[in-house]
Amino acid sequence: xxxxxxxxxxxxxxxxxxxxxxxxxxxxxxxxxxxxxxxxxxxxxxxxxxxxxxxxxxxxxxxxxxxxxxxxxxxxxxxxxxxxxxxxxxxxxxxxxxxxxxxxxxxxxxxxxxxxxxxxxxxxxxxxxxxxxxxxxxxxxxxxxxxxxxxxxxxxxxxxxxxxxxxxxxxxxxxxxxxxxxxxxxxxxxxxxxxxxxxxxxxxxxxxxxxxxxxxxxxxxxxxxxxxxxxxxxxxxxxxxxxxxxxxxxxxxxxxxxxxxxxxxxxxxxxx
Amino acid sequence: xxxxxxxxxxxxxxxxxxxxxxxxxxxxxxxxxxxxxxxxxxxxxxxxxxxxxxxxxxxxxxxxxxxxxxxxxxxxxxxxxxxxxxxxxxxxxxxxxxxxxxxxxxxxxxxxxxxxxxxxxxxxxxxxxxxxxxxxxxxxxxxxxxxxxxxxxxxxxxxxxxxxxxxxxxxxxxxxxxxxxxxxxxxxxxxxxxxxxxxxxxxxxxxxxxxxxxxxxxxxxxxxxxxxxxxxxxxxxxxxxxxxxxxxxxxxxxxxxxxxxxxxx
Numbered sequence: 001x002x003x004x005x006x007x008x009x010x011x012x013x014x015x016x017x018x019x020x021x022x023x024x025x026x027x028x029x030x031x032x033x034x035x036x037x038x039x040x041x042x043x044x045x046x047x048x049x050x051x052x053x054x055x056x057x058x059x060x061x062x063x064x065x066x067x068x069x070x071x072x073x074x075x076x077x078x079x080x081x082x083x084x085x086x087x088x089x090x091x092x093x094x095x096x097x098x099x100x101x102x103x104x105x106x107x108x109x110x111x112x113x114x115x116x117x118x119x120x121x122x123x124x125x126x127x128x129x130x131x132x133x134x135x136x137x138x139x140x141x142x143x144x145x146x147x148x149x150x151x152x153x154x155x156x157x158x159x160x161x162x163x164x165x166x167x168x169x170x171x172x173x174x175x176x177x178x179x180x181x182x183x184x185x186x187x188x189x190x191x192x193x194x195x196x197x198x199x200x201x202x203x204x205x206x207x208x209x210x211x212x213x214x215x216x217x218x219x220x221x222x223x224x225x226x227x228x229x230x231x232x233x234x235x236x237x238x239x240x241x242x243x244x245x246x247x248x249x250x251x252x253x254x255x256x257x258x259x260x261x262x263x264x265x266x267x268x269x270x271x272x
Numbered sequence: 273x274x275x276x277x278x279x280x281x282x283x284x285x286x287x288x289x290x291x292x293x294x295x296x297x298x299x300x301x302x303x304x305x306x307x308x309x310x311x312x313x314x315x316x317x318x319x320x321x322x323x324x325x326x327x328x329x330x331x332x333x334x335x336x337x338x339x340x341x342x343x344x345x346x347x348x349x350x351x352x353x354x355x356x357x358x359x360x361x362x363x364x365x366x367x368x369x370x371x372x373x374x375x376x377x378x379x380x381x382x383x384x385x386x387x388x389x390x391x392x393x394x395x396x397x398x399x400x401x402x403x404x405x406x407x408x409x410x411x412x413x414x415x416x417x418x419x420x421x422x423x424x425x426x427x428x429x430x431x432x433x434x435x436x437x438x439x440x441x442x443x444x445x446x447x448x449x450x451x452x453x454x455x456x457x458x459x460x461x462x463x464x465x466x467x468x469x470x471x472x473x474x475x476x477x478x479x480x481x482x483x484x485x486x487x488x489x490x491x492x493x494x495x496x497x498x499x500x501x502x503x504x505x506x507x508x509x510x511x512x513x514x515x516x517x518x519x520x521x522x523x524x525x526x527x528x529x530x531x532x533x534x535x536x537x
Contacts, residue, residue, distance in 0.1 A: 008356030012349040012412065013368055019405040020375055023386035026393050079286050082279045094283060096521065099528060101290055104513050105470040107487045108506040111494060112293035115300060115503075122296045152290065160529050205377075213379020216472065220494055230381050237385055237477070247389060254382050261377065 024254065030247035044248035054232065054249070058256075061229040064143060065211035068150040072207050073200065075151075076158035080199075081192075083159075084166035085174075095163070102156045110220050113149045114140065117221075141223030149217050154210060158203035165199025166192070197268055205264045209257055229253060294510065301503035318504040325501055328489055332505075335469055335486040342407040343465035347457050349408070350415035350464075354423045355449070369420070373413045383410060384477035391478070398480040406474040411467040415460035421530055422456035459523040466516040470509070 034041045048054045083094055101109065116123050117140045124137050139145050169192065177187040193200075215230030222228075233253065236246030304315040322328060353372065357365055375383060387406050391398060426449075434444040472487035479488060486509060493502050521528060 005359045006356050008352040009360065009368055010356070012353035012372065012416070015349060015405075015412070016371055016374070016409060019387065019390075020378075020383065020409045021371070023383075023390040026390050027382075027386040029393075030389050075286060078282060082283060086276065086279050087283075092525075094287075095529060097287055098290070100514070100517060101294065103466055103470075103517050104294065105472075105487060105490075105506070105509050107470075107472045107490050108297070108509055109294065111490060111502070111506060112297040114494065116293040116296050152293070156290075164529060209377060210379060213381045215381055216491075230379070233381060233385065237388065243389070243392070246385070250382055250385055253379070257377075257379065257382075 027247050027254075028251055030244055031251045033244045033247075035242075035244055044245045045252075047245060048249060048252060054229075057227065057232060058229050058252075060143075061212060062256075064147060064150075064228065065208050067147055068154065068211050069204055069208045071147070071151050072155035072158045073203065076155050076203065077162055077200070080159050080162035080166055080196075083163050084169075085171070095160075098156045098159050101152075106153065107216065109153060110149055110217050113145065113152070113221060117145055117148075140221065141226065143222060143226040145221040145223075146218050146226045146228075149221055150211055150214065153217070154207040157206035158200075161203040161206065162196060162199040165196040169195045201264060201267050204267070205261065208264065209260055212257055212260065213253060297503060298507045298510065301507040303503075318501050322501040322504045322508075327484070328486070328501060328505055331484045331486045331489040332508075334483060338403060338407055338475075338485065339465045339469035341404055342411050342468035343461045345404070345408050346412045346415040346464035347461040349412055350419050350460055351453065351457055353416060354419040357420075358423065358428075372416045375410050376413045380410060380471075380473035384474045387474075388477045398478060400480065400483070403475065403478045403480075406478050407468040407471060410471065410474055411464035414463040414467055417530070418460035418463060418524070419453065419456045421527065422453060426452055455523045459520045462516045462519050466513055466520075469516075470513060 031044055032040045032042070034043065079098075083091055087094060115121060117137065119137055119140065121137075123139075127137075139148075173191060173195075174187060177191045178184075182190065213230055215228055215234050218226050218228040218231055219234070222231075229249065230253070233246050233249050236242045236249065240246075299312065301318055302314055302316065303312050304317070305311075353368075357368055360368065384406060387402055388398075391402055430448055430452075431444055434448045435441075439447065470487065472491060475485045475488055476491070479485065486505060490502055490505065
């Protein structure tokens with residue numbers, strides 16, 4: 001019986017092997033292909049590392065993704081803490097309110113920022129009413145707009161992973177720390193933070209990694225200065241038809257994702 | 273007390289940040305102006321225009337169709353997978369499970385274009401088969417996570433009791449396992465449906481020429497100048513997602529958060 005039953009995993013596993021794992025190898029294969037179509041070459045990779053444009057853009061992508069991650073962490077930790085330790089009755093409602101936008105369309109959310117941030121748009125009107133009048137906000141089509149929208153899209157991940165970690169901490173431990181004479185600050189850094197660290201690490205993973213590979217938000221909100229490395233890949237496939245070169249950059253991005261995941265895991269996500 | 277008020281104010285601030293842009297967009301779909309600016313004059317004209325916009329209506333139908341097929345496939349594949357992985361142990365179990373959720377941690381850009389390269393490597397034209405394949409691999413993890421959480425909570429003693437009372441494996445499955453998994457199958461199916469319905473990136477890379485989905489229509493209207501009905505469409509899309517989420521939320525309650533934690537409660 002059990003021998004048959006284990007084969008039930010086959011259809012799902014095969015689907016993933018064929019349509020998720022195998023394509024990555026095909027991408028690797030293309031990245032070594034010569035544009036003339038014969039033989040293999042390192043030229044696609046050499047081209048990437050030769051031009052400072054690509055390296056600079058990669059650098060800016062990493063820095064922007066780090067910025068998004070840090071801002072997300074700074075706003076998420078207090079929120080998760082309040083939810084886990086202070087709220088009683090409305091806790092689950094707040095939790096749902098944080099989760100709902102995650103399941104709304106990515107493009108719609110980006111588009112909503114386009115409307116909101118545009119010059120003469122609603123944000124400008126709101127600031128006018130508050131007396132912080134400024135003709136022409138000038139936020140749209142900058143890197144700032146991209147960072148704002150990425151924080152908006154990804155910080156709920158961080159809130160939830162940290163909240164789950166904080167929820168598990170027994171309040172008696174915090175009281176014990178207090179009654180043994182530790183100040184609030186000491187309790188936070190010696191008890192609360194270490195015990196919720198796994199949530200912080202999973203949150204960082206869930207925010208930083210998707211930011212590295214984003215291209216829709218920079219394209220719509222970023223203007224010329226706000227581009228990410230993903231946009232260069234997109235252009236290679238849709239505008240320039242440099243598929244082999246595009247595959248090489250995509251593979252480098254994939255490698256960056258793997259390295260980032262490994263580094264973040266080493267920060268201690270798995271230890272409890 | 274003061275502390276509590278401050279906490280609530282902070283939460284309010286975050287929720288404002290989260291909801292204001294979306295709320296403004298929904299408001300603008302009822303606004304007379306075509307430039308998404310104030311003043312606000314109530315009007316339903318964009319919804320009426322939407323009704324007559326055959327491109328958008330076709331795109332809506334396509335999106336619903338793709339998401340429906342994806343949802344069904346994900347429930348079937350996901351259910352089979354979690355049932356099978358019950359009897360697998362040791363390192364294979366870990367390997368299989370982490371492979372199942374792998375598409376969650378790889379940017380969609382990479383998943384989409386590597387599938388595009390696969391189509392190219394086989395010297396095929398873009399086709400619906402690969403659209404479905406792409407949508408399934410990125411939506412399947414959600415079904416699997418929900419189903420896995422449910423099946424772990426089930427008591428295996430029930431299976432044994434059923435067997436010792438003389439039920440064969442098929443009867444046990446039909447009368448015991450399936451009814452207990454059913455809520456998770458519905459929740460997982462709706463989640464996968466929603467992921468597919470909302471997906472832009474995979475469709476962008478794989479959709480054959482001449483076929484369009486709602487997210488693709490939204491993107492091209494942003495790119496090539498505004499179709500004012502887009503606000504109305506976006507509001508409808510948010511509505512559809514909310515309905516799905518309400519179903520999922522009603523079934524899973526606050527355990528919905530476990531999805532963000534790799535299925536661990």
